[in-house]
Amino acid sequence: MESLPLIRKAFVFQLHPGKAPEYQRRHNPIWPELVTILRSHGVRSYSIFLHPETLQLFAYAEIESEERWAAIAETSECQRWWASMRELMVTHPDDRPMSVNLDCVFDLCPSIDGR
Numbered sequence: 291m292e293s294l295p296l297i298r299k300a301f302v303f304q305l306h307p308g309k310a311p312e313y314q315r316r317h318n319p320i321w322p323e324l325v326t327i328l329r330s331h332g333v334r335s336y337s338i339f340l341h342p343e344t345l346q347l348f349a350y351a352e353i354e355s356e357e358r359w360a361a362i363a364e365t366s367e368c369q370r371w372w373a374s375m376r377e378l379m380v381t382h383p384d385d386r387p388m389s390v391n392l393d394c395v396f397d398l399c400p401s402i403d404g405r
Contacts, residue, residue: 296334296352299359300392307346309378313347314340318341327367332358347379349389 296327305313317338319325328336332354339348353359362368372385380388 294332294354296354297356297359298394299349299396301349301350301389302392303347303349303387303389304380305340305347305378306380307345310340310342310345313375313378316378321367321371323367327362327365331362331363338394356403 333351334354335350335352337350339350340346341348351359369385372381372387375381375387376385382388
């Protein structure tokens with residue numbers, strides 16, 4: 291079976307001061323039903339990193355489809371997760387985290403040197 295080419299996404303969002311420990315606690319682990327939603331919508335990998343001084347969160351995900359990624363936001367599980375996280379981070383009025391998509395400016399991939 292041929293696998294789909296992965297789409298790599300990177301974005302940043304912002305924690306409120308003093309909320310990093312609680313943010314980390316709530317992600318260790320995330321809700322099992324949220325894992326199921328992510329996997330069933332083609333998310334192969336998803337990591338979030340914290341900058342301890344600025345409280346900026348950097349997220350990296352490998353997904354199969356932009357459409358399926360966008361559909362995650364429409365699920366009740368995702369909306370419930372966002373509502374549970376709203377006091378920890380900067381959000382829109384509908385509880386979606388305010389985020390900024392990042393453009394890839396460098397990628398060390400096999401095509402560079404044939405490895």
